[in-house]
Amino acid sequence: MNVPLRRFTCQVCGHVYDEAEGDPAAGIAPGTRWQDIPDGWSCPDCGATKADFALMAA
């Protein structure tokens, strides 16, 4: 089953992590699922932690 790609938003600064785009600047390839991002990853805009992101409604 293909789970649709999701988007997560940083609750601190509003930055959006899109699974389709990944975060190539931090070595996170496009298509990387949220749960596969290492816990040490932080918001590329403000440095908030992974735990500070929330799932966006589709």
Add this chain to the structure above:
Amino acid sequence: MKFVIVGSGLAGVTVAEALAKGARHDVVLVTAETLGYYSRPRLSHGLALSDEAAAKIVLKRFDALPAGVRLLAGAEAWFIDREKQRLALKNGDALDYDVLVLATGSAARIPGGLVASRPNFMTLNSLDDLLTLRRRRAKARVRTEKPRWAVVGGGLIGCEVASDLHKAGDSVTIFHREARLLELQLTESQSQALHEHFTARGVEVRYSQDLNELPRPYDGVIVATGFAPRVELAKEAGLATARGIVVGETLRTADPRIYAVGDVAEVGARLYPFVSPIRSQAIWLAEHLEGRAQAAWAPPPFTPVIKVHDFKLPAVSPVS
């Protein structure tokens, strides 16, 4: 319990929202701001944005705060009467508190040599500052296709705003007091990489510039030479201050009813002016005030983010 929180940045808003959950407390948030809660880390990249995108820097209008938070916007705290446990406001009102949380953040620090030039340069410390800068830039673009900016300061904000103005299509010169960029955050080789990144794109960087007057001629001068925690309220109330308000590992001052959190809190002789530790402090403090946090606050591991467009920090561990 009646909590009065001063300041509506990341620290103040996070504490207020957490305490308002469950509606067991009276939570009052006092702020000089009027528009809403906004992301300060985003301000330095707020120049190249469209008007529509810039409006989104306000993440939460004040009327969108939880119902349990009573908000006094556009209100400035004036002094603390510790004996009466009362915070006086400049508009003449006063608020009684059981616990007072100072989350007053920081102002732009201006070098002594430039204080007298104050009306002739801009800073980038608040949303108001950003809006002023954007208006100023729009005005400059009426006269010239490519406005010329001097950015005084080669630290985090200086480098970020220089990068953003360049992205917006403007001409930028950075005047830095030290011999290399971001000398507090980067290794020498990383500073060199950043220097090369800028110069390859036509952003000029001048070093060892300890200015006593504003550089000229430019369409605008932005001074980004660090920050100064707003300690005045605490200081005038007789509480210990150094660079920030001195607190222990429970973020409490010497007065058992007064706490400090965020940019303004100096914990163990250190300031933590970054998103991750501030959010961690605020969440921890709300739990502590509700009697749920046992151990002391400990800073989480964090890496300051350097937001220079298209620049990736070479993989050397930053100096701590």
